[in-house]
Amino acid sequence: MTILASILADKRAEVAARKKEAPEAGLRAIAAARAPPPGFTAALRRRAVGLIAEVKRRSPSAGAIREPFDPVAIAKAYEAAGAQAVSVLMDAKYFGGGEADFRAVRSAVGLPMLYKEFVVDPWQIAHAAALGASAVLLIAGALEAGELRDFSAAIRAAGMDALVEVHDEAELEKALACGAGLVGVNNRDLRTFVTTVGTTIRLAGRVPAGVTLVSESGIRGADDVARLRAAGVHAILVGESLLRQPDVGAAVGNLMAGVPPAGG
Numbered sequence: 001m002t003i004l005a006s007i008l009a010d011k012r013a014e015v016a017a018r019k020k021e022a023p024e025a026g027l028r029a030i031a032a033a034r035a036p037p038p039g040f041t042a043a044l045r046r047r048a049v050g051l052i053a054e055v056k057r058r059s060p061s062a063g064a065i066r067e068p069f070d071p072v073a074i075a076k077a078y079e080a081a082g083a084q085a086v087s088v089l090m091d092a093k094y095f096g097g098g099e100a101d102f103r104a105v106r107s108a109v110g111l112p113m114l115y116k117e118f119v120v121d122p123w124q125i126a127h128a129a130a131l132g133a134s135a136v137l138l139i140a141g142a143l144e145a146g147e148l149r150d151f152s153a154a155i156r157a158a159g160m161d162a163l164v165e166v167h168d169e170a171e172l173e174k175a176l177a178c179g180a181g182l183v184g185v186n187n188r189d190l191r192t193f194v195t196t197v198g199t200t201i202r203l204a205g206r207v208p209a210g211v212t213l214v215s216e217s218g219i220r221g222a223d224d225v226a227r228l229r230a231a232g233v234h235a236i237l238v239g240e241s242l243l244r245q246p247d248v249g250a251a252v253g254n255l256m257a258g259v260p261p262a263g264g
Contacts, residue, residue: 003060003193007094008142011118014093024126031129031158040112040135040161041182041212043084044235046262049225052114052214053078053252054087054239055105057096061193064096066243074248075105081252082261083111085134087237090117090124099131106132114163114237118142125154135161135182140171149178163214172203181211184237188217197224204231222258229259 044050055071055078058064066074075086088105089097097116106113112134117124119138128136136155138148148164155162164180166172167189175183185203188195195218207213215228216237228236238255245251 004139004142007091007118008120010093011091012120015121015123018127019121019123022127024123027123027126027130031126034130034132036159037132037134038110038112040085040114040163043112043134044212044214047084047259049229049233049256049259050084050235051082051252051256052085052087052235052237053083053242053248054089054116054237055097055101056087056089056239056243057101059240060094061188062240065240069096071101072104072108074243075109075111077247077249078242078252079109079111081249082256083252084235084262085112085114087114087116087239090115099127102131102133119151122151122154125151125158125160128155129158129160133160135163137184138162138164140164140166140175145174145178148174152178152180165216166203167199169203169206172206176208176211182214183207183211184214184216186216187219197227200228200233201231204233207232219255222255225255226258 055074056065057069078086088102089095092098115128115133115136117137125136138151152162161182163182163184164175165184165186166175167186185200187197187199197218200215212234214235214237215233219236219238220241242248242251
């Protein structure tokens with residue numbers, strides 16, 4: 001069984017239990033009472049290359065990433081340094097994330113937030129909306145085409161954006177056929193955890209002009225950002241390389257040094 005298959009099997013069991021604790025109808029009512037979240041894609045497009053800065057405790061491949069780990073302090077540093085959005089991991093078993101981290105960050109910053117999760121059930125979309133997310137990750141390789149289309153529609157109906165993640169040409173075609181307007185290329189293959197920025201560069205030419213393209217994982221420095229910008233990438237999602245630096249705010253500045261500021 002691949003790492004992704006193991007995660008998905010555990011996630012289905014987890015969601016089945018969560019649905020009993022917090023029924024979807026109740027989550028929808030909470031979401032309806034919230035103010036509309038800030039626009040996610042719009043925020044990314046305000047800069048030549050937008051930054052989605054990630055709050056992540058650990059990963060199956062890297063283990064613990066930052067100790068001590070303070071999600072609120074990290075998110076505030078990202079916001080102060082000029083990030084366009086914040087991503088928070090929702091998976092606890094493999095990534096050490098969860099609802100508590102998301103709630104804490106949501107209360108601390110005004111940036112659009114990505115509900116970074118292995119979505120396998122509509123309940124999770126309602127959960128994201130109830131927490132104040134601006135966008136929800138959908139992994140093309142984890143969903144059938146019909147699920148991808150239906151989940152994307154449900155996310156839009158809830159006032160959020162769907163970031164559809166792909167790893168290869170076939171998944172990109174699948175995402176585009178389902179109407180994805182925000183596509184993330186994960187440079188880390190979730191089946192093997194091998195990572196290369198060249199994956200985004202290879203796929204960028206296949207992405208239509210009207211689609212916002214995000215490069216995810218393995219982005220370590222300003223040179224990587226410059227290469228991705230030249231390939232037509234509109235935004236990047238970065239976590240580990242920022243979180244391993246003593247000063248995450250300074251790390252954001254160094255990473256984005258070659259990109260004009262928003263409005264610049």
